[in-house]
Amino acid sequence: MCCGQKRNDFTSKTQSTSSQSPSTSTSDVNFEYTGESALSITGSSTGRRYRFNRKGEVQSIDFRDASGMMAVPVLRRVP
Numbered sequence: 001m002c003c004g005q006k007r008n009d010f011t012s013k014t015q016s017t018s019s020q021s022p023s024t025s026t027s028d029v030n031f032e033y034t035g036e037s038a039l040s041i042t043g044s045s046t047g048r049r050y051r052f053n054r055k056g057e058v059q060s061i062d063f064r065d066a067s068g069m070m071a072v073p074v075l076r077r078v079p
Contacts, residue, residue, distance in 0.1 A: 028060035035074035044068035 033039060033052035040051050043065030050059055050069075058078060061069050069075050 027063055029063055029066040029069075030058050030078045031061050031066075031069050031075045032056065032058045032078045033074060034076055039074060041069070041072065041075075 033055060035052070036055060038051070038053050040049060042049050043062060045064035045068070046062050048062060048065065050061060050065075052059065052075075066077070070077060
């Protein structure tokens with residue numbers, strides 16, 4: 001192989017491997033806010049910020065952040 005061929009082979013192999021996603025569920029999880037005033041919270045896994053403005057508001061939370069949200073007393077998981 002000539003000079004750059006090994007690099008090209010390596011790059012194409014790593015790109016095809018990294019594009020494969022793990023077989024995990026990617027569905028979001030709904031949470032209802034039960035507090036009295038507004039709440040801003042950051043997802044522990046994604047770093048995404050979620051804002052609940054009023055009691056009864058429901059938001060879709062990334063499934064990777066759901067376990068951390070279940071520990072928040074004013075958030076309730078809903079179907």
